[in-house]
Every structure is written in structure tokens, then in C-alpha cells.
Amino acid sequence: HPLGKAILAEAKEKNLVLPDIEDFRMEAGKGITALVNARRVFCGQERYLEENGCRLSPQVQETLDTLRGQGKAVVLVGIEGVCAGVIGLSDTLRPASRDMVAKLGEMNIQTVLLTGDNRRTADYFAQQVGINAVRAELLPEEKVQVIEQLRQEGKSVCMIGDGVNDAPALKIASVGVAMGAMGSDIAVEAADIALMSDDLSKIPYLKRLSNETVKTIKLGISLSLVINFVAIYLSLKGWLTPTTGALVHNAGSVLVVAIAARLYDRKLV
Numbered sequence: 001h002p003l004g005k006a007i008l009a010e011a012k013e014k015n016l017v018l019p020d021i022e023d024f025r026m027e028a029g030k031g032i033t034a035l036v037n038a039r040r041v042f043c044g045q046e047r048y049l050e051e052n053g054c055r056l057s058p059q060v061q062e063t064l065d066t067l068r069g070q071g072k073a074v075v076l077v078g079i080e081g082v083c084a085g086v087i088g089l090s091d092t093l094r095p096a097s098r099d100m101v102a103k104l105g106e107m108n109i110q111t112v113l114l115t116g117d118n119r120r121t122a123d124y125f126a127q128q129v130g131i132n133a134v135r136a137e138l139l140p141e142e143k144v145q146v147i148e149q150l151r152q153e154g155k156s157v158c159m160i161g162d163g164v165n166d167a168p169a170l171k172i173a174s175v176g177v178a179m180g181a182m183g184s185d186i187a188v189e190a191a192d193i194a195l196m197s198d199d200l201s202k203i204p205y206l207k208r209l210s211n212e213t214v215k216t217i218k219l220g221i222s223l224s225l226v227i228n229f230v231a232i233y234l235s236l237k238g239w240l241t242p243t244t245g246a247l248v249h250n251a252g253s254v255l256v257v258a259i260a261a262r263l264y265d266r267k268l269v
Helices: 002-013 046-051 058-069 096-106 119-129 140-152 164-172 185-190 202-236 242-261
Strands: 021-027 031-036 039-044 072-079 082-090 112-114 133-135 158-161 175-179 193-195
Touching: 002 072, 002 082, 039 046, 046 072, 058 072, 058 082, 058 119, 072 119, 096 119, 096 202, 112 119, 112 140, 119 133, 133 140, 140 164, 158 164, 164 175, 164 185, 175 185, 193 202, 202 242
Parallel strands: 112 133, 158 175, 175 193
Antiparallel strands: 021 031, 031 039, 039 072, 072 082
8 A cells, every 4th residue: 555655664764673463454445453562553544443442532633633634644553442643644746637637627527536535635635636526535345336326327437546445446447547656466457457657647648549549440440341341332243353352351451450550659649
């Protein structure tokens, strides 16, 4: 998980001792728990700790409100029924994020943010990139429900994600796109398309390329049918011999392949 990777990287940078753990368990979209030095430790969202009997003091609540107001993701640490710590992580918006959302909007595509983060954090980042529709504090199965609802409304849904929690939604969407460079193996496997870099500017390009691909397929099929119908008519008239008919058929196939080849390395602006 990206948050887990960030926390681990910070711990290694500070040369902190990482003890061995036992009885590790994960609840998707909520948090993780394990035995550390024979003590039960919980890490995750606020409701996850509360579900497991960890009390949150007014001071902790105040800290949470401050961090969330700054648009930071929050991971709480609970030890033996008490919230022992709060870790704040700030997502760095990629420079291409706002431009990507704007370009998708110009193509009449609605962008919806689905996240397990707190509502205030989600609204903060959505405002930064120009996303108006936000669904926050979602579990993995709730993301699936949102996508199923959109599909029942007759909409084609492209889901873009990189984490383990995104895998079910990537699988159920009309098209799933995984950010391959940082994405988990499960997310990449569940997706239909894996981008080998984290360049978000590729998303509008991917949509334009898919539109051109569909147009090319329709054009190729139409030309192939026209050529075949004309060849059949000419054969019935006796103007085409079997040899010339075979040549016309192969020429039509070559033409369709040549049209499809135009998509190779096409630069769509």
C-alpha cells in the first residue's frame, strides 16, 4: 500500500529499529493488526481503531481535525485499547493532475473521486484538481457498489487505481487502468490496462487512442464488407474469375491491415 511504503521508508531513513511481528492480519480498506513485542497493535482508520476498542482522546480528535484540514491522510496507531499515535501523510499532487481532469472534462467525461480517505481530506484534494464529484470513506466493496450503480445508469466506467483496495473496482469497471510503476501486483493483474509509468497525462491520450481505435475498426470492417459485396456482385456477373476474386479478397485484407497500422505510434493531441 502506498501509505505503508511511505511510513516504512520514513522509518528506515530515521534508522528506527523494526521489530519482528506475529499474527499479522489485514482488513481491506480499514487497517492492519499484529503482535509487536507481545502487544496487540492496530494501525488504520479512526473507525477501525474504535471497532477494536481503542479510545480516542479529545487531544487526538483535535490533531485529526488539524491534519485533515491540511489535506493529509491519517493513520492511527492503537496499542492495548488506547490510541498511542497519529501519523499524518501528505499526498503530493502531480503537476499533470489538474490538466488531466480539465482535458477529460473537455471530452465530456465526468471524473469522480473514489477514496477511502476522510471526507475533508478527499474534498481538499478534489478541489485542488477540479473534481466536483467525491465519494469518500469508502471500503473496497463500497467502491464496487458505486461503479455498479453507475453502470446500471447506462454509463461506461473507467476505473483508475494502484492499490490493493482498488483491485475489486478495477475488475468490475467497464475498463480498469492500473498505474503500473507504483501499483500493486494485485491491481495490475485485475486491470485491463497497465500504464508502465505514473504519467497522468497518458489518461486523456489513452481515451483519444481508444476512440481512434474503435473508429479504425469500424472503418476496416465497413471497407472489407463493401469490397466483398462488390466482389460477389462482379463474380455473379462473370467479370471476376476465381483467381482475380482471390486477389481482390487478399487486397482487401491488406487494405484493412494498412488502415489499422496507422494507429502505430500515433501522436494524438
